[in-house]
Amino acid sequence: MPNEDIKIFGGSTGKSFAQKMCDYLGIDLGKSEVFKFSDGNIFVKICETVRDHDVYLVQPIGLNPNDEFTEILFWMDAFKRASANSVTAIIPYFGYAKGDKKDEPRVSIRARVCAECIELAGADRILTMDLHSPQIQGFFKKPVDHLFALPILCEYVKSLNIENLVVVSPDVGFAKQARNFASNLQVQVAIGDKTRKSHDEKAKVLEIIGNVKGKNALIVDDFSISGGTLVDLANGLKERGAQRIFALVSHHMLSRSGAEKVENSPIELLISTDSVLNESIISNKTKIVSVAPLFAEAIVRIHNRESVSSLFDSAPHTVYKKSLD
Structure with missing residues (x-):
């Protein structure tokens, strides 16, 4: 367990997640305040001393990415100016990870810009989960600990006791991760052939590679906003003889209209994590x-200078059990 040198704080949309972490560790959440003025300006304040402490700030870059990203910068600066020993930015969902490449002329590599800004503001370390592209870790010069939701999500899927299951990737790009899910669940993989013609959130599933007839399908992806790909793929699976349809995403980014699509689709259950505060979707x-x-x-291991990867080599069963409670 952590000692008194650890202090965990939550940003405006990370406070509930930070409180859950503190409850698990048996420590108090750090006292802080965030104000947003009528002109849109953001003001952050630390309400207790952090001098010579190791500080962990929890804030996803999720449903309000511009405000949440800006707030992270202000928090990093505030903690550094308050003489914190170290500051770790805990970003359960790094929304700008989608901007990971320059694949057409005159565009910004947004994930790299965000990474540099967070470091320049004062972050000594970054802790995140299920990046859209793992190579984004290379955009940071500071250490990045990249966690995976797969073991916990798979434990929940196993608890459902779904027979004759097949894992389905929405496209070739997610096929490697889908195989990891399939390996953990000890089932086979099918792959959707998806195309996207523009930068909107509309993609079309053209074909499904693999045998799904008579099987129960689990669609896996890192996130979905519009729900279009999940629903199109679910309909395609039904047309090809699949029985029950489930979906699993690492980050719950569904919009209200997206949630309605899922509600009216063949998908029986959508499984996700609490990496993003999305209280409007019930x-x-x-x-x-x-x-x-x-x-x-993870932060206990970071603080004790132990291996974070040990969480996945031999992850404590208590972590999974607590997550599923």
Whole structure:
């Protein structure tokens, strides 16, 4: 367990996640305040001393990415100016990770810009989960600990006791991660052939590679906003003879209209994590599994200068059990 040198704080949309981490560790959440003025300006304030302490700030870059990203910068600066010993930015969902490449002329590599800004503001370390592209870790010069929701999500899927299951990737790009899910669940993989013609959130599933007839399907992806790909793929699976349809995403980014699509689709259950504060979406088809215990265990290892990867080599069963409670 951590000693008194650890202090965990939560940003405006990271406070509930930070509180879950503190509850797991048996420590108090750091006192802080965030104000947003009528002109949109953001003001952050630390309400207790952090001098010579190791500080962990929890804030996803999720449903309000510009405000949340800006707030992280202000927090990093505030902690450094308050003489914190070290500052770790805990970003359960790094929303700008989608901007990971320059694949057409005159565009910004947004993830790299965000990484540099967070470091320049004062972050000594970054802790995140299920990046859209793992190579984004290379955009940072500071250490990055990249966690995976897969073990916890798979434990929940196993608890459902779904027979004759097949894992389905929405496209070739996610096929490697889909194989990792399939390997953990000891089932086979099918792959959707998806195309996207523009930068909007509309993609079309053209074909499904693999045998799904008579099987129960689990669609896996890192996130979904519009729900279009999940629903199109679910309909395609039904047309090809699949029985029950489930979906699993690491980050619960669904919009209200997206949630309605899922609600009216063949998908029986959408499984996700609490990496993003998305309280506006309430559905009987949604199951949220907490990854706060996973992050809490990670910062204990970071603080004690132990291996974070040991969480996945021989992850403590108590972490998974606490997440599923």
